[in-house]
Amino acid sequence: MAQKPSIPKGTRDFSPEEVAKRNYIFETIQSEFKRFGFQPIETPSFENSSTLMGKYGDEGDRLIFKILNSGDFLKKADEKALQEKDSTGLTSSISEKALRYDLTVPFARYVVQHQNEIEFPFKRYQIQPVWRADRPQKGRFREFYQCDADVVGSNSLWQEVEFVQLYDSVFNKLGLEGVTIKINNRKVLSGFAEVIEEQDKLIDFTVALDKLDKIGEEGVKKEMREKGISEEALEKIQPIFNLSGSFAEKIEGLRSILEGSENGQKGIEELQFIQNAIEEMPLKTAKLDLDVTLARGLNYYTGAIFEVGAPEKVKMGSIGGGGRYDDLTGIFGLKNMSGIGISFGLDRIYLVLEELGLFPETVTQNTKVLFINFGDKEALYAMKAVRKLRAENVTAELYPDSAKMGKQMKYADKRNIPFTVLAGEEEMQDGKFTLKHMKSGEQSSLDLEGLKEKLQN
Amino acid sequence: MAQKPSIPKGTRDFSPEEVAKRNYIFETIQSEFKRFGFQPIETPSFENSSTLMGKYGDEGDRLIFKILNSGDFLKKADEKALQEKDSTGLTSSISEKALRYDLTVPFARYVVQHQNEIEFPFKRYQIQPVWRADRPQKGRFREFYQCDADVVGSNSLWQEVEFVQLYDSVFNKLGLEGVTIKINNRKVLSGFAEVIEEQDKLIDFTVALDKLDKIGEEGVKKEMREKGISEEALEKIQPIFNLSGSFAEKIEGLRSILEGSENGQKGIEELQFIQNAIEEMPLKTAKLDLDVTLARGLNYYTGAIFEVGAPEKVKMGSIGGGGRYDDLTGIFGLKNMSGIGISFGLDRIYLVLEELGLFPETVTQNTKVLFINFGDKEALYAMKAVRKLRAENVTAELYPDSAKMGKQMKYADKRNIPFTVLAGEEEMQDGKFTLKHMKSGEQSSLDLEGLKEKLQN
Numbered sequence: 016m017a018q019k020p021s022i023p024k025g026t027r028d029f030s031p032e033e034v035a036k037r038n039y040i041f042e043t044i045q046s047e048f049k050r051f052g053f054q055p056i057e058t059p060s061f062e063n064s065s066t067l068m069g070k071y072g073d074e075g076d077r078l079i080f081k082i083l084n085s086g087d088f089l090k091k092a093d094e095k096a097l098q099e100k101d102s103t104g105l106t107s108s109i110s111e112k113a114l115r116y117d118l119t120v121p122f123a124r125y126v127v128q129h130q131n132e133i134e135f136p137f138k139r140y141q142i143q144p145v146w147r148a149d150r151p152q153k154g155r156f157r158e159f160y161q162c163d164a165d166v167v168g169s170n171s172l173w174q175e176v177e178f179v180q181l182y183d184s185v186f187n188k189l190g191l192e193g194v195t196i197k198i199n200n201r202k203v204l205s206g207f208a209e210v211i212e213e214q215d216k217l218i219d220f221t222v223a224l225d226k227l228d229k230i231g232e233e234g235v236k237k238e239m240r241e242k243g244i245s246e247e248a249l250e251k252i253q254p255i256f257n258l259s260g261s262f263a264e265k266i267e268g269l270r271s272i273l274e275g276s277e278n279g280q281k282g283i284e285e286l287q288f289i290q291n292a293i294e295e296m297p298l299k300t301a302k303l304d305l306d307v308t309l310a311r312g313l314n315y316y317t318g319a320i321f322e323v324g325a326p327e328k329v330k331m332g333s334i335g336g337g338g339r340y341d342d343l344t345g346i347f348g349l350k351n352m353s354g355i356g357i358s359f360g361l362d363r364i365y366l367v368l369e370e371l372g373l374f375p376e377t378v379t380q381n382t383k384v385l386f387i388n389f390g391d392k393e394a395l396y397a398m399k400a401v402r403k404l405r406a407e408n409v410t411a412e413l414y415p416d417s418a419k420m421g422k423q424m425k426y427a428d429k430r431n432i433p434f435t436v437l438a439g440e441e442e443m444q445d446g447k448f449t450l451k452h453m454k455s456g457e458q459s460s461l462d463l464e465g466l467k468e469k470l471q472n
Numbered sequence: 473m474a475q476k477p478s479i480p481k482g483t484r485d486f487s488p489e490e491v492a493k494r495n496y497i498f499e500t501i502q503s504e505f506k507r508f509g510f511q512p513i514e515t516p517s518f519e520n521s522s523t524l525m526g527k528y529g530d531e532g533d534r535l536i537f538k539i540l541n542s543g544d545f546l547k548k549a550d551e552k553a554l555q556e557k558d559s560t561g562l563t564s565s566i567s568e569k570a571l572r573y574d575l576t577v578p579f580a581r582y583v584v585q586h587q588n589e590i591e592f593p594f595k596r597y598q599i600q601p602v603w604r605a606d607r608p609q610k611g612r613f614r615e616f617y618q619c620d621a622d623v624v625g626s627n628s629l630w631q632e633v634e635f636v637q638l639y640d641s642v643f644n645k646l647g648l649e650g651v652t653i654k655i656n657n658r659k660v661l662s663g664f665a666e667v668i669e670e671q672d673k674l675i676d677f678t679v680a681l682d683k684l685d686k687i688g689e690e691g692v693k694k695e696m697r698e699k700g701i702s703e704e705a706l707e708k709i710q711p712i713f714n715l716s717g718s719f720a721e722k723i724e725g726l727r728s729i730l731e732g733s734e735n736g737q738k739g740i741e742e743l744q745f746i747q748n749a750i751e752e753m754p755l756k757t758a759k760l761d762l763d764v765t766l767a768r769g770l771n772y773y774t775g776a777i778f779e780v781g782a783p784e785k786v787k788m789g790s791i792g793g794g795g796r797y798d799d800l801t802g803i804f805g806l807k808n809m810s811g812i813g814i815s816f817g818l819d820r821i822y823l824v825l826e827e828l829g830l831f832p833e834t835v836t837q838n839t840k841v842l843f844i845n846f847g848d849k850e851a852l853y854a855m856k857a858v859r860k861l862r863a864e865n866v867t868a869e870l871y872p873d874s875a876k877m878g879k880q881m882k883y884a885d886k887r888n889i890p891f892t893v894l895a896g897e898e899e900m901q902d903g904k905f906t907l908k909h910m911k912s913g914e915q916s917s918l919d920l921e922g923l924k925e926k927l928q929n
Contacts, residue, residue: 020804020805022515023569028586034511052867054492055495060603081539082538083538083540129487134886173845173870295856348477381506399752405507410506410507413634
């Protein structure tokens with residue numbers, strides 16, 4: 016019995032049109048990465064489990080796809096876990112490999128493993144799929160691409176400036192206006208916790224603050240109270256909620272809030288440096304904004320934190336993010352290697368461009384002209400022309416079978432092929448081709464040269 | 473304790489240089505696929521196990537990487553298999569998904585699943601990685617890319633002609649001379665078995681014949697004898713071993729060998745059609761050759777069989793292959809859908825181009841100019857120039873830290889960056905830049921316009 020075919024939930028097939036559109040985004044990002052001096056690397060789809068496990072927290076460990084050992088895997092299975100039917104305990108004895116969960120940990124592994132071949136600072140980009148056993152839902156998939164650019168081996172704040180410029184360049188090239196590049200600094204967040212003397216509640220504090228645009232000021236305060244942050248502390252940070260105005264104005268506000276914190280002042284200095292540089296070299300399309308509620312991946316960012324917001328008119332949330340992490344490679348034994356990186360959210364960018372009609376028409380154009388097939392003799396005549404046209408970079412095809420004319424025309428139509436060529440006995444005798452413009456129905460009789468000229472435009 | 477990082481055996485990290493070279497091959501193949509009217513699709517990295525299992529024989533089933541179910545997978549585990557420690561029996565109850573083993577079966581699944589959205593004949597290409605739990609050895613990996621182009625839904629022999637032209641075009645674009653496109657036809661092989669009245673031994677017969685270039689005529693005959701093929705039969709097929717000369721001469725030889733086989737004659741006709749068309753539209757670089765020993769994937773090819781041999785001066789074996797299969801989608805319930813396809817062996821093509829020094833130098837060029845960093849004030853001056861150069865498509869970078877000059881110069885040198893720019897206080901005052909050609913040491917003082925002009929070439 017034939018099986019009814021399907022694909023695993025959370026995964027996708029991509030049609031020619033979708034691949035073309037996705038590739039347009041990939042190629043735009045990639046060409047900007049290159050222009051900024053980033054170099055590509057690729058890592059294997061699966062890593063040794065020991066490389067990945069324990070790097071993303073318990074929840075992450077659970078969401079990593081594990082690959083079953085080949086052959087008689089039960090031979091080495093943990094006897095006790097087997098008897099107790101302890102799935103978690105059994106896993107490491109029957110699975111040595113796992114699909115990568117992101118590009119950051121494999122990148123850190125790559126840097127440490129190849130440190131002797133690399134010139135630091137190392138500017139690399141990587142565009143590859145990752146896999147997560149997440150519950151599939153709208154816009155969340157079990158297989159999706161990440162597009163990352165990182166620099167390791169430099170503390171320079173010029174990197175932060177570069178990444179802001181890079182975000183701006185990519186979205187400008189994609190024709191996407193109204194993007195906001197939000198920036199914050201981990202040291203500012205630490206500073207907040209310092210001035211309210213709640214350093215030990217830094218995570219709870221920032222997790223709550225990060226929700227400001229979702230649950231509002233009162234919601235944030237409620238959550239903070241629940242986490243044991245005092246009324247006195249809440250009063251002290253009230254000015255955070257009142258920060259507004261331009262980047263420079265917010266910086267001024269921060270200065271007074273963080274007066275007592277050396278850490279906080281350092282964070283302000285860093286933000287100021289970036290802001291000054293961007294003022295000297297204005298962005299093309301995007302807007303840089305200071306957002307002190309931004310926390311993202313707090314556990315590993317140590318300096319700048321970035322998040323890119325889609326244009327307000329589309330409800331999409333963040334379409335990119337990143338930040339500086341001072342010790343990424345430490346987990347693999349290479350210390351003191353500061354890194355900073357950003358990521359582009361392909362799937363969301365795709366949806367935004369689709370919604371705003373920003374994919375150029377040329378992206379999905381494929382075959383320019385279909386030669387109608389009237390039989391083997393005519394087909395040879397056509398194929399010779401097809402060959403010449405292809406040599407001139409015109410995508411041309413012969414309909415493979417001498418099917419009924421209507422069927423062949425319908426095929427051209429369905430595939431959005433703009434021109435057809437009819438060349439029967441008569442045309443062959445004259446060395447001509449009848450070119451038909453599918454939309455207008457207009458026909459013209461041309462020789463090969465004329466055909467080339469017409470179709471190259 | 474930090475882990476010593478490594479990757480699973482049979483997998484690879486790709487350095488910037490390797491990625492650049494691989495992408496050069498991918499992009500060349502892809503641009504020819506497009507020029508010939510093929511459209512890209514992509515399928516998920518993992519499929520439902522039921523889609524893949526049983527499609528590649530027992531050996532294939534064994535080599536498919538299975539993904540462990542998430543969560544408490546032992547809950548649904550087959551009790552009996554668990555108690556008997558029967559790994560094979562247990563697998564299907566703890567693993568529902570598997571990494572794709574090739575692109576052909578997922579393509580067949582795609583065609584059947586999306587048949588109502590597809591215009592047939594459907595010309596698709598697909599360039600994605602596949603995974604096999606093969607024993608890793610030189611040139612054989614557990615993760616590797618396949619580059620496939622197929623057409624489904626047409627019996628026309630013009631497709632065979634197109635694929636020969638496509639192979640020729642790609643290798644011509646890659647500058648690879650001396651490639652041989654070997655062709656055979658399954659019907660010719662069946663014909664052989666018919667004329668020696670050993671139809672039931674077709675597989676044994678062709679498997680032995682396929683080894684001719686490895687074990688020689690006597691070796692082949694020895695193997696055939698061992699498989700029970702009679703002396704009388706061997707005598708009858710003796711002319712196969714004596715076939716030589718041009719394509720046309722071999723065809724003539726075949727005609728007399730296959731005189732008694734209708735099937736065989738049909739095969740000859742097909743070969744003749746292709747040969748005639750190629751004679752009318754000669755290949756650019758490659759040579760078309762008839763090789764009646766070619767069997768490849770006999771179980772599923774029904775007409776043409778292709779194999780591409782690397783130039784003789786490099787010992788590499790086949791760098792591509794394919795053929796016609798009359799019922800690929802039948803396994804998923806869609807009958808009478810003839811297909812034909814070819815594949816490019818990326819890893820071997822890479823090795824061949826490397827050995828022959830055929831990668832263009834431009835492929836691995838990245839950053840064109842590095843601006844030396846003399847401190848924040850100078851860096852801002854440099855960054856402004858960097859930005860202008862990038863806008864003119866010149867890949868420019870600022871060294872991120874104001875490190876010692878020697879260190880920065882060494883960095884440019886190691887990364888093969890051909891130019892550096894030195895711009896200190898003096899240059900800033902004059903609005904100039906000192907451009908240094910790294911190889912010659914030559915220096916010139918230029919304004920921004922001059923810099924642009926010089927670096928755009």
